[in-house]
Amino acid sequence: MDLLHDMNTAMKYIEENLTREIDFKVVARLAHCSEYHFKRMFSFLARISLSEYIRRRRLTLAALEFQNHNVKVIDVAMKYGYNSPDSFTRAFLNVHGITPSEARKNGRQLKAYPPMTFQLSIKGGTEMNYRIVEKEGFNVVGVKYEVMMVNEILTPTYESMISAISDNEMKELEASSNIEPYGVVHVSVNYSESKEGKATFNQYIGAATSKEPLEKYSVLEVPSLLWAVFEIDGNWEHVEEQWQRIYSEWLPSSLYELAEGPEILASKDQKSEIWISIKEK
Incomplete structure (x- = not known):
């Protein structure tokens, strides 16, 4: 289906630009629909807002950065679009339940939000009036x-x-x-x-x-x-x-x-x- 291909092309663009500013006009163009349509479709199908999905994906990748014990919190914060270590730490704590400094320690439990794709699901053909x-x-x-x-x-x-x-x-x-x-x-x-x-x-x-x-x-x-x-x-x-x-x-x-x-x-x-x-x- 062209729709599935277009939606997934837009999702691929988002995934490839998590460390950059995401242009939602580009997202809409790749999905061949308006920006408003894409965001509302996404929120209904994914049950979260598009901006929240992007935030979770960025913080998932940010957590992986701390496997390198030499990386600085401010560098990771800036890489994923946060203007200060404090705002990054608050967002990180909200998602993972621990601070970036604690995430460096071995054995600490973190949350992962995998990349999302859209797939065709065949269901019963119930009529809609x-x-x-x-x-x-x-x-x-x-x-x-x-x-x-x-x-x-x-x-x-x-x-x-x-x-x-x-x-x-x-x-x-x-x-x-x-x-x-x-x-x-x-x-x-x-x-x-x-x-x-x-x-x-x-x-x-x-x-x-x-x-x-x-x-x-x-x-x-x-x-x-x-x-x-x-x-x-x-x-x-x-x-x-x-x-x-x-x-x-x-x-x-x-x-x-x-x-x-x-x-x-x-x-x-x-x-x-x-x-x-x-x-x-």
Whole structure:
């Protein structure tokens, strides 16, 4: 498959440039997709952000450097993109559980994160119900959260975000829903990654509406976009499974890639829809 070849060509470039500045525009060009598409695809398939994967690979190689007892910590730090021994030592300790100086000692246990490649996995051909929708811009009104993801852990968690919204507020939001996607919507937008491996995004829990919002709620203006809309019956496990299949099965085999826009989960009457903003390849 060309997609697998392109993704692995991009991964090879990353591996060969762990001691240099990695140009994500080059990564995207090698993968024949946008930088945003590659990062989001990677985070869904690998379950960690691309920047976190690169950080772990660099610190894996850095640990091997200390088998040479004459190597200086500052030299290894600079080689793998750290501006000071202190910042390198903190990152090294976070991954390996010991300091670089301790790593020099014989018999100390270290962690290794091997290079990652993408492989084709043949699974049961379960159908996916979807439609392509071209939709004018609309507003989402609701509660806004600034979310950070480190080592696959969200802060705040989805459970705490939802529990912070009162029953009355949830009823207000649900009642304000009068345009697609209908029902209570969970919107993720403005995804970005830092060199330290942290991923951040804005999360809105609210409703798509044309009504005037109450002052206590935030408003997200969603621009005109092309959407792939997937229908799901079932509980949260089915929703999570469908998210994974969209990224691992549908997108790679489609004529589309991700557009830099929101990702929406809409729920109403025991049914859910996933809205993914897309553009033609």
